[in-house]
Every structure is written in C-alpha cells, then in structure tokens.
Amino acid sequence: MIPILVRHGIRQKRTRSSWIHDYKVRTYREFGPAAVHVDTEKYRAGLNFLDNHIRVNPTQARSMLVEYFSVVNSFPGHKPAHCVSHSNGTNVTIEFLKLAAAQGQRFGTVILIGSAIHSDVDKSGVAELVQSGVVEMFYAYVSPEDKVIRRLENFPGFYGSLGSKGFHRDGKLYLADPRIRTRTFTGYGHNDYFSRSRVATTIDWINSDLGIK
Numbered sequence: 001m002i003p004i005l006v007r008h009g010i011r012q013k014r015t016r017s018s019w020i021h022d023y024k025v026r027t028y029r030e031f032g033p034a035a036v037h038v039d040t041e042k043y044r045a046g047l048n049f050l051d052n053h054i055r056v057n058p059t060q061a062r063s064m065l066v067e068y069f070s071v072v073n074s075f076p077g078h079k080p081a082h083c084v085s086h087s088n089g090t091n092v093t094i095e096f097l098k099l100a101a102a103q104g105q106r107f108g109t110v111i112l113i114g115s116a117i118h119s120d121v122d123k124s125g126v127a128e129l130v131q132s133g134v135v136e137m138f139y140a141y142v143s144p145e146d147k148v149i150r151r152l153e154n155f156p157g158f159y160g161s162l163g164s165k166g167f168h169r170d171g172k173l174y175l176a177d178p179r180i181r182t183r184t185f186t187g188y189g190h191n192d193y194f195s196r197s198r199v200a201t202t203i204d205w206i207n208s209d210l211g212i213k
Contacts, residue, residue, distance in 0.1 A: 001075040002036045002082065002108075002212060005068060005096075007060075009087020009114070010045040010052070019194035023084070026203050031212060037078075039071050045088070049152075049159065052088060061095035068100060080108035080136065082210050087148070087190065090115035091159070094125060101134040109210050113141040113202075114190050116152055118160030119168045121180060126167065130179050138180045139209050141193060141202075142166045148190035163190070183209075 004027070006020050024038040041063065046056040072078055085093040090112040097107065121127040129135045142163050149163035166182030167174040174180060183205070185193065193202045 001034070001078045002210075003068075003071045003075065003078055004036055004038045004082045004084060004210070005064065005071075005093075006038060006040045007064065007083075007085040007089035007092055008040075008042065009085075009089045009116070019086075019199055022194075022199055023203055023206070026200075027207060027212075030207070036212060037071055037075065039067055041067060052091075053159075057088070057092050057095055060092040061099055064092060064096040065099050065103075068096070068105075080106055082108045083110045084113070084206055084210075085111070085115075086113040086193070087163070088116055088159075090117050090162070097129055097134060098125060101129065101132070106133065107135045109137040109139065110135050111139045111141065111206055111209055112162060113193055114143070114146055114149060115140055115162040116149060116159040117162050119162045119165040120160075121167050121169050121174050124160065124162070126180060127169075127177070130177065136179065137209075138167070140167055140182045141185060141205070142182055143185045143188035143190075143192075145187055146190045 006023060008020050020040045024040055027036055027038055043060050046052040068081065072081065083093050094117055118124040126138055130138060140162050144164055146164040149161055152159035153161045167180050192198055
C-alpha cells in the first residue's frame with residue numbers, strides 16, 4: 001500500500017476545483033485501492049496573503065499531519081507516503097513535512113506543482129529535508145509563464161517563486177543533487193496543469209514520477 005497525500009492551492013476563477021477528485025478517481029481506476037490510498041482534503045483560503053501565512057497554512061499543516069497518521073496507522077506495513085500539491089498547497093505541504101520530520105517520519109517523493117515556496121533550496125528547507133533523509137525525492141513542476149507565481153515575488157517573506165523559476169541555490173539553477181529535480185512545462189499558466197485538455201497528461205507525469213506507473 002502506497003499512501004498519497006494530495007493538496008490543492010487557493011482557488012481562482014480558472015482553477016478546476018475537481019482536479020484532486022480527477023487524480024483520485026483515475027489513480028484508483030488504474031492501480032486499485034488495494035495498491036494506493038489517496039488522501040485529499042479541501043480547505044478555504046484566508047482573507048489575504050498574511051492570513052494564509054500566519055493562520056491558514058499552519059492550521060492546514062497540522063490537519064495534514066493528523067490525516068497522515070490516520071492513514072498510515074490504518075495500513076500497517078505501508079510504503080513511504082508521497083505528497084502531491086499545487087500552489088499554496090505546496091506551502092502547506094512543506095510545513096507539514098517539517099512537522100512530520102520532528103516526529104521521525106520519512107517520505108518517498110514530493111511533487112510541488114506551480115509552487116509558491118521559495119525557489120532557493122536552503123531557504124525553503126527542501127535541501128535539508130532531502131539531506132536529512134526525511135524525503136527521498138523532490139520534483140518541482142514549473143513554467144516561466146506562470147504569471148500568478150511571478151506576481152507573488154512582490155510579497156517576500158510570505159511566498160516564493162519556485163513555480164516559475166525551479167529549484168535554485170545562490171541565484172543559479174540547482175543541479176547538484178539528483179534527488180531535487182525541476183521539470184519545466186513551457187507555456188503553461190498557473191492552472192494549466194489541470195485544464196481539461198492537460199489534466200490527464202499531468203496525472204501521468206505525477207504517477208510516473210511517484211514510481212507507481
């Protein structure tokens with residue numbers, strides 16, 4: 001059994017809120033609930049960036065930790081859990097991983113799509129999570145044309161630009177560790193990964209990178 005924790009971002013007019021449902025349905029159809037367990041949880045965005053940063057994201061990270069233990073305790077002998085998240089959901093996921101690491105937990109692959117975390121692997125904590133053995137592999141799905149993430153660069157300290165730049169260190173694309181990888185989807189907007197014409201391809205990429213396909 002492979003647990004997969006999936007989290008969406010802040011919904012916008014062009015966001016297909018059903019993408020997490022699409023992922024769950026298709027993954028169960030292809031692999032079966034005996035092989036994987038997909039955990040999803042919807043949440044409401046805060047009043048503004050500051051509210052997300054101070055209240056919503058930490059609350060959701062703690063909720064994700066509770067859900068995680070509920071899932072893994074239900075499946076003795078499970079394989080390391082994977083995480084898949086989009087936009088603000090990636091911020092929640094990183095906070096969750098740090099909480100879980102403090103309790104001795106270990107994870108497989110983490111996929112950050114259109115991520116709003118800092119692009120620098122040291123400032124985000126990504127490098128430490130990998131080097132300490134908490135996470136086996138990170139993937140960032142990015143697009144230089146992601147205008148939403150590019151605008152968030154104007155709010156330093158709250159959000160970052162991983163989703164438009166990829167993993168960096170000291171201002172340069174990070175290539176030193178093969179366990180931290182950037183996948184570039186040229187021409188994609190922030191929500192295009194889950195548009196009706198592309199969601200199936202995105203799900204194929206996700207499950208391939210998770211190693212379950």
